[in-house]
Amino acid sequence: MTNEAAKGQLTExxxxxxxxxxxxxxxxxxxxxxxxxxxxxxxxxxxTVNADCIVIKTEFSDDIDDLEYSEIAAAVTTATQEAAAKVQEMARKILEKSHEEQSRIPALSDFFPEMPDIKAMMPPVPTVSTAAPGSSERTAPEPEPAIRFTNVEEWDHDGSSRSSISAPEW
Known part of the structure; x- marks a missing residue:
């Protein structure tokens, strides 16, 4: 590959x-x-919620007093969750377009074959629960460690089994 061709690729x-x-x-x-x-x-x-799903406006109709407090609370929760789901879907569509454009950018592994694909190493984003606090859905299992080393030596970190020249057994 000529120097001019490499410069052209780099410019692109x-x-x-x-x-x-x-x-x-x-x-x-x-x-x-x-x-x-x-x-x-x-x-x-x-x-009404903003892009971060934060409530920015709450309105009650004139006949809200026909409902019990518990019904009003449940309705606020339901409407908030529905509004949040709508705004998240709109945001997903916007970001999807951006990701399509970004997918045209070559990965580092295209230039350096030994380089791992960093995007593939990223864990997926977990789904956030809309369940009430204290519900069984909110008790998540302990996450697995990201990296587990198997070919290692055990080391006594507190020093209780180490010997040295100044140890009494000398």
Missing amino acids: LMELVQGGIASVARAQQERAQLTATAHAAGRRVTI
Whole structure:
């Protein structure tokens, strides 16, 4: 490969990377503007959330007093969860477009065959529970250690079994 060809490839790669960064910035800005609204209890409760699923507006209809407090609380929870699900779906679609553009950027392993694919090593993002505090769904099992070494020597870290020149057995 000639030096000019390598420079051309590097220029093309840099343009792809810059385009990917611009795509991420656009997606982040677009996502930051998202809101979603949901209703519950026969439209007596209306909740609006922002892109981070934080409630930014709560409205009760004039006939909210037809409901018991527990029904109002359940309706607020339901409407909030529905609004959050809507805004998360909108954000997913925005980020999906950005990821499509980023997928055109070659991986480091394309240039350095011995380099592992870092994207493939990333763990998947876990689904966040909408279950109430204290519910059985919220008691998660202990996570497995990310790395387990098998070919190792045991070492006494507190020093109780180590000997030295100054040890009494000398």
